[in-house]
């Protein structure tokens with residue numbers, strides 16, 4: 001349960017059961033080092049990134065297969081030890097399986113990556129309402145649609161969520177940014193990557209854009225710095241499509257007043273902060289019109305859900 005008493009969308013103890021080959025390769029051995037073997041040789045935590053002038057990988061730059069397949073360092077630097085890539089040719093759903101005689105390993109390495117969709121927006125813009133309708137509209141599909149949220153969606157990440165949203169806690173802006181990134185690393189490694197690798201669709205309420213908007217713009221840490229920090233957490237996982245729920249301040253304030261739940265630590269920061277966060281989301285959507293679809297969040301919930309459902313079905317159809 002979170003600060004508002006809501007259960008996590010995809011919360012479950014990931015455990016070891018049913019984990020895909022890909023996930024097993026990404027997860028550390030017991031007592032091992034970290035979510036990616038790639039974390040060897042990383043820059044030290046703490047202090048600002050002084051890694052020189054290499055730009056982080058632009059969001060939205062990778063195609064669906066490539067986003068998971070390529071194991072290289074998103075910053076073009078030292079190549080991390082790459083996970084085994086999903087690099088085989090794409091097999092259309094229903095097409096004949098590769099001919100007999102090919103090794104099991106080869107077959108395992110050839111699933112079609114599923115679409116990764118995120119829902120973004122300011123607090124009270126209607127993300128949870130939209131996602132809850134989508135759960136009904138997209139139930140029972142094969143491959144399934146998996147719904148999750150950030151921060152959270154995995155046992156350890158839900159614990160981090162509780163810390164992040166605890167109104168009793170104070171923390172430095174970089175501490176906050178690292179904790180969001182840590183929760184993201186857990187969710188990506190344990191839940192998102194394995195599912196995409198099995199061809200499932202993943203819909204995530206908030207993702208990296210929220211860190212860029214809230215910590216990068218809102219807290220003033222810088223969009224590039226926050227993306228850079230998060231490159232270790234997301235690896236090469238980039239949303240195929242992001243729905244940004246745009247809502248004017250007045251309607252947002254009206255919805256906030258109508259909410260009975262106590263405000264969490266971030267919601268308490270104040271209007272100026274939220275104004276900067278909004279600028280962040282607007283900048284992201286301007287910079288990446290191909291990935292970010294802006295929705296008028298004042299439309300009726302059923303209309304919004306219908307639009308997003310159709311887009312997701314379109315993505316699944318390829």
Ligand SMILES: Nc1ncnc2c1ncn2[C@@H]1O[C@H](COP(=O)(O)OP(=O)(O)OP(=O)(O)O)[C@@H](O)[C@H]1O
Nearest residue numbers: 122123124125126127128129255297298299300301
């Ligand atoms: N399309 C809509 N039209 C009118 N009211 C809406 C709409 N969508 C959501 N609401 C209402 O706005 C309030 C906030 O919605 P919701 O909890 O879905 O937002 P949220 O973006 O998930 O918020 P948070 O990020 O703070 O969790 C709720 O009272 C909800 O009923």
Ligand SMILES: Cc1cn([C@H]2C[C@H](O)[C@@H](COP(=O)(O)O)O2)c(=O)[nH]c1=O
Nearest residue numbers: 123150151180206207210211214266267
């Ligand atoms: C992922 C992410 C979230 N936040 C903020 C945004 C919200 O205020 C809370 C999450 O609560 P919600 O009810 O689930 O929307 O956390 C952030 O500041 N940075 C992030 O990366």
